[in-house]
Amino acid sequence: MIITKKKDRGKLLQTLDKYNSFYLIGCSECAALCGTGNDEALKEMAGDLQAKGKTVTGMIIPKTGCQTLGTKVELKKDKEALDNTDCIVVMSCGAGTQSAVEIYPDKAVYPSNDSLFLGNMTRFQMFDERCSLCGDCVIEKTGSICPVTNCPKGILNGPCGGMKDGNCEVSADIKCAWVRIYERQKKLGELDKMEEIIPAKDWSAKQGPHKLYTRGDKEAAGDSKKSKEKKEK
Amino acid sequence: MSFKEALESGKFVVTAEVGPPKGTDIAVMKHDMELLKGKLDAVNVTDNQSAVMRICSLAVCKLALEHGLEPILQMTCRDRNRIGLQSDLLGASVLGIHNVLCMTGDHVSAGDQKSARPVYDIESVQLLQVVNGLNNGKDMSGADLKGATSFFQGAVVTPESNPIEPQLMKFEKKVKAGARFFQTQAIYNIDKFKEFMAFARKFPVKILAGLVVLKSAGMANFLNNFVPGIKVPQELIDEMKAAGKEKALDTGLNITARHIKQLKEEKICDGVHIMAIGMEDKVPTILERAGLL
Numbered sequence: 001m002i003i004t005k006k007k008d009r010g011k012l013l014q015t016l017d018k019y020n021s022f023y024l025i026g027c028s029e030c031a032a033l034c035g036t037g038n039d040e041a042l043k044e045m046a047g048d049l050q051a052k053g054k055t056v057t058g059m060i061i062p063k064t065g066c067q068t069l070g071t072k073v074e075l076k077k078d079k080e081a082l083d084n085t086d087c088i089v090v091m092s093c094g095a096g097t098q099s100a101v102e103i104y105p106d107k108a109v110y111p112s113n114d115s116l117f118l119g120n121m122t123r124f125q126m127f128d129e130r131c132s133l134c135g136d137c138v139i140e141k142t143g144s145i146c147p148v149t150n151c152p153k154g155i156l157n158g159p160c161g162g163m164k165d166g167n168c169e170v171s172a173d174i175k176c177a178w179v180r181i182y183e184r185q186k187k188l189g190e191l192d193k194m195e196e197i198i199p200a201k202d203w204s205a206k207q208g209p210h211k212l213y214t215r216g217d218k219e220a221a222g223d224s225k226k227s228k229e230k231k232e233k
Numbered sequence: 234m235s236f237k238e239a240l241e242s243g244k245f246v247v248t249a250e251v252g253p254p255k256g257t258d259i260a261v262m263k264h265d266m267e268l269l270k271g272k273l274d275a276v277n278v279t280d281n282q283s284a285v286m287r288i289c290s291l292a293v294c295k296l297a298l299e300h301g302l303e304p305i306l307q308m309t310c311r312d313r314n315r316i317g318l319q320s321d322l323l324g325a326s327v328l329g330i331h332n333v334l335c336m337t338g339d340h341v342s343a344g345d346q347k348s349a350r351p352v353y354d355i356e357s358v359q360l361l362q363v364v365n366g367l368n369n370g371k372d373m374s375g376a377d378l379k380g381a382t383s384f385f386q387g388a389v390v391t392p393e394s395n396p397i398e399p400q401l402m403k404f405e406k407k408v409k410a411g412a413r414f415f416q417t418q419a420i421y422n423i424d425k426f427k428e429f430m431a432f433a434r435k436f437p438v439k440i441l442a443g444l445v446v447l448k449s450a451g452m453a454n455f456l457n458n459f460v461p462g463i464k465v466p467q468e469l470i471d472e473m474k475a476a477g478k479e480k481a482l483d484t485g486l487n488i489t490a491r492h493i494k495q496l497k498e499e500k501i502c503d504g505v506h507i508m509a510i511g512m513e514d515k516v517p518t519i520l521e522r523a524g525l526l
């Protein structure tokens with residue numbers, strides 16, 4: 001899921017000050033789990049805006065904010081409120097915010113959150129980054145623990161000299177990713193994997209903006225021809 | 234005799250480290266270089282050590298050459314992507330700098346530019362492969378170079394790392410990737426170092442033991458507590474304590490000299506790398522006491 005954090009509320013309200021009426025869009029997926037786009041968060045935002053003398057014409061928590069088409073259908077139901085609004089505030093990740101831009105190209109749209117990373121919720125509202133979407137997954141060679149993400153230097157071939165008693169140079173709070181990989185591969189009897197040099201990564205797979213069409217029908221095929229060939233790999 | 238020739242001839246080599254200053258005033262560094270001239274087989278020039286921004290290693294290596302010292306260009310992967318690294322390597326080569334020490338580099342969070350975006354496009358093992366490639370006339374994407382480099386490439390290893398196994402596995406990878414010599418993290422326990430050497434001797438590479446001069450018992454405790462991969466044994470700490478404030482530095486110099494002597498006489502490794510950290514001017518004293526001058 002995409003981990004989001006509320007922006008500084010004072011600064012946000014300052015940015016929004018030139019508008020008078022607002023419509024709020026949350027998201028029932030990641031942002032709801034992060035507490036940045038759920039019912040409570042939206043009500044709090046409405047309260048803050050009203051306290052500044054602003055009007056809130058309506059609010060909605062679409063099923064999946066980054067599902068542009070579905071969100072468009074859901075927003076249709078609230079057409080009137082949206083038409084009477086100067087500004088839409090989207091309380092999801094940056095992707096959800098840009099869904100709103102696509103649906104309402106002529107209206108002001110602002111994000112209320114910062115999108116931080118792709119994370120796992122390990123306990124209620126505790127999020128850890130495990131994958132940074134590098135586009136060229138190597139973890140079949142590293143005991144399915146990602147060194148690109150779990151090592152702050154993204155080292156692919158073993159621990160750096162900064163590792164101290166199994167902990168990371170950058171913070172003693174995290175275990176060195178390569179010690180974790182080593183211990184796991186040792187346990188599984190797969191240390192031979194660690195002897196293999198992993199070559200330099202092909203970062204071109206990470207170059208955005210990405211496009212991927214998996215529909216396989218004519219329309220999608222026509223579209224994907226336009227995108228670069230390497231993206232189809 | 235070049236650094237490489239010296240190592241290959243079986244001579245016990247001595248290298249030391251020069252840290253480029255932060256700013257354009259290089260008077261002290263020049264003075265140190267004059268002092269070191271003729272006394273070392275090569276001098277390492279650190280690359281924005283501890284992620285603190287300073288004069289670049291490449292420029293100071295050139296200055297070292299001008300002062301009659303053979304430089305070892307330290308190169309980290311923190312600040313440059315593969316284009317920058319290869320381009321600097323070609324630049325070093327045409328300037329007459331032919332030794333390179335390949336490192337991943339301390340993380341920016343340790344340094345003085347904490348908001349920087351760290352690069353780490355590649356890391357130490359891969360950088361060694363790149364140098365190997367350039368020596369064979371190929372860049373990283375496999376294209377032919379107009380004129381190859383002839384680098385003597387080295388890497389670092391931490392014999393006191395805990396746990397040690399993954400560190401030794403990485404050492405092997407570095408050998409496989411083309412490392413010809415290693416300079417170690419500071420070692421203080423010669424008997425333990427012998428254990429590492431028993432392992433390292435299985436590989437066709439030269440090993441220089443890293444030595445950091447102790448200035449006080451407090452510094453020894455600091456190294457033990459805060460610097461990864463360094464373990465100062467209690468008896469050395471006691472020796473420093475016994476020396477008292479006035480004789481502490483002198484005792485530290487003696488310890489380093491004593492270690493050099495032992496490493497050389499017992500043929501434990503192929504040379505030493507002295508990291509004087511701000512006391513480059515004391516290196517000749519150490520070498521004198523070690524009987525190397």
Ligand code: SF4
Pocket residue numbers: 130131132133134135136137138139146147148149
């Ligand atoms: S290597 Fe790591 S960052 Fe890349 S796709 Fe796999 S898990 Fe994600």
Ligand code: SF4
Pocket residue numbers: 150151152153154155158159160161162163164167168169170175176177178179
């Ligand atoms: S200590 Fe381990 S996790 Fe931390 S930067 Fe070094 S290799 Fe990566």
